[in-house]
């Protein structure tokens with residue numbers, strides 16, 4: 001049955017099936033490591049005005065000119081270093097799919113469908129919503145997979161969802177998950193993953209550096225709460241692990257462009273440690289729920305090489321929560337609270 005009669009509107013078939021849906025939303029990633037695919041992905045990502053706030057009249061010629069001529073080759077090489085060759089896809093996609101599949105198992109007995117979509121690239125947010133609606137979901141909980149709120153991540157994921165719903169005559173009811181920077185299950189999962197990784201080492205690290213993806217300082221000045229949210233995560237993690245500010249400092253990575261971003265920057269911070277006698281460190285990246293280019297390559301390769309070149313002896317990169325039991329416990333716990341009133345006990 002087609003519920004829609006205006007030319008601009010799209011049909012996604014059966015709405016009204018009375019089922020609940022959970023939609024995991026992640027950032028996105030290229031489909032393959034070729035210049036063309038990486039260029040397509042970066043073009044969509046860096047054309048998002050939530051991400052780059054500069055006037056498009058000024059920014060688009062720079063992006064379509066120099067950035068998308070130079071960057072895709074370098075990024076393609078980086079993606080090749082971390083590519084999941086077994087599945088022929090990027091780790092971010094592998095882990096997001098695994099999270100969705102395992103979360104679905106937790107809800108299998110309760111008539112709740114789980115799907116996933118990417119803000120940039122494939123499967124798209126529209127693909128995820130369509131999958132849920134075709135399975136009969138008329139109530140959907142969207143879960144942007146960002147523990148710390150930022151307009152550049154959480155808000156744009158939700159924007160993309162509502163942009164798709166604008167085309168539907170018959171919309172499902174929607175709830176969106178708030179950020180969860182110091183949620184008990186999140187902090188416990190992080191502390192457990194740190195403990196497990198450190199127990200496997202011959203000697204404990206002298207410092208555990210908590211590295212978050214950075215953000216232009218200007219965005220925070222204009223009201224993005226991201227830095228405070230990162231601080232809440234680190235404060236809770238210090239409390240949970242008993243580590244001090246000196247033993248567990250906070251840094252920001254992945255700077256892009258010439259403007260000032262949140263400081264201290266991860267790479268120079270780590271490269272400066274051996275001169276202070278700190279040569280064995282662990283690095284955690286709790287802002288990412290799944291491993292990706294920024295964790296596996298930027299920290300695991302680039303930053304590690306710089307640290308070792310500066311006299312460091314050991315850099316242990318703690319894996320992201322990925323599809324660990326702690327991660328799925330967290331996603332299930334968050335979903336059950338947000339589905340309250342929809343999900344009958």
Ligand SMILES: C=CC1=C(C)c2cc3[nH]c(cc4nc(cc5[nH]c(cc1n2)c(C)c5CCC(=O)O)C(CCC(=O)O)=C4C)c(C)c3C=C
Pocket residue numbers: 027028029030042051052075078090092146150152153213214215216226254256287288291292293294
């Ligand atoms: C102005 C530019 C950028 C902002 C703002 C930004 C915020 C931001 N990003 C993430 C998470 C991820 N970013 C990733 C890659 C990535 N990010 C930018 C730029 C900005 N990010 C670029 C140019 C890239 C690509 C890097 C490259 O090509 O070398 C990724 C990895 C994706 C993957 O496929 O593995 C993630 C994840 C957050 C959380 C955030 C704001 C808080």
Ligand SMILES: [Fe+2]
Pocket residue numbers: 213254
């Ligand atoms: Fe980014």
Ligand SMILES: [Fe+2]
Pocket residue numbers: 254293294298
């Ligand atoms: Fe990076």
